[in-house]
Amino acid sequence: MTPGEVAVSVRSVTVSYREHIALRDVSLDIRRGDFCGIIGPNGAGKTTLLTVINGLGHIHSGTVRIMGEPATRANFGRLRRRIGYVAQQERVDPRVPISCLEAVLVGRCGRAGLLRRLDDNDRTRARQMMELTRTSHLAARPVGHLSGGEARKIALARALVQEPEILLLDEPTSNLDPRAVRELSELVVDAYRRFNLTVVMVTHQLDHLPPVANRIIMVKDTRITHVGDRTALNDARLIAELFADAA
């Protein structure tokens, strides 16, 4: 795909969890090379919109195309290999007997495919991504024994080791101290530029969106209320409406 082509196309998608509708009749195009910020209040449907893109959400109706390919239940597994994902709070059992290097290598598993062992190239790639995310010193540490900031960086390394074309970040900077927020933002921007990624980042803290974010998607009450460039962040009326109490 070339820059400017549509990387993600969402058409009339409704997502429901049992009787609860989490996202209602949403349509959206994300172009290759975009750095999209999805912003909105808690419970608006931001994370759900992210999980529509990697097929982890329960899509009730509508269609999704990833890199031009229609996403179906049958092929979403294969498409996910090209989509890196950093979940908001990855529930990792502190007891799990898996090192950070092994946790990063999990990102290679889908790409490697079933019945194929990970090789030296995979391990080299994992170590490179740990170096890039400044986590090399954590390689042997149990993955359940990390601080919040370290865990996010390991998750980012795992997503990058997939060699993704699209990187999905769900509140990657929430609950981190200002220094950790700055460091993680730098790492994300570095990866975005270095690997020519399409990035979709969910946040409810507008100042956590890096300056390279060129598209802003506002979500409120299960619907997309605005899509535009980053000047929207300076539109006091739009922001006030976005975070005002639901009617």
Add this chain to the structure above:
Amino acid sequence: MPPEFIVLWRPLVAAVLGGLVCGVVGVWVVMMNIPFVGVAMSHAAFAGAVTGLLLGINPLVTAAVFCIAASLLIGPVAERADLEPNVSLGIIFSVVLGFAFLAIGLMRGPRSDALSLIWGSILLVSSRDLMLMAVATGAVLLFLGLFYKEVQAVLYNREIARAVGIPERALFFAMLVLCGLSVTANLSTIGGLLIFSLIVNPPSAAYQLTYRLKTMYLLSALFGVLSCLVGLLVSWLTDAPAGAVIIITSSAVFGICLLLSPKRRKLVS
């Protein structure tokens, strides 16, 4: 060949196979935090075996059918009802327990055959039992060998495993089925009630000593085999029930590992 060996070779092989397979699937059970799977599976196997006895069918066949059916239901029930797998296990457990009591209640004549499945009898293991144990052990080890990295990813975090493109759901269900098959295979040797301990104790003991998954598999299998061999020896020498001695040994191994665990050592400033 000494006559003692001829008498004991089958129980010895059963001890090694049973300890090995329970040690390996136990790592999955403990790391996925679904210890109740042992209880539910063993009762499913028990219910199946009792139903088989009632209907005049080979109890191991019906035990396997019940066990595999139960393991296939755990995942879908949890997903469809939006419940934690442990709660789904509780529902499956109550269903199979109902079947077991119903079948026992409908049985005519002595129920000793049915009740013997609760305690098992490793000293009386048959060639057919050994064959089933070998199949279950082989299936578990083959699965682990073929899908080691995927199983590791599922144990790490199921959502992440799915997000990187691993068929996590199929693998999770396969692991549950293999747990069920392992329980069924050990029903007549270890016993339906006691096998739960053999699935939980060895991996819990192994976890006290390591943070590495490969080491945990090896230690857990070793502790499982050791518990079975010690239990078998003590039972042979003293006429004590083998299943009970196996479980007490595996519990003792856990206690020793807990005491010796480097994870419990205090940091010196």
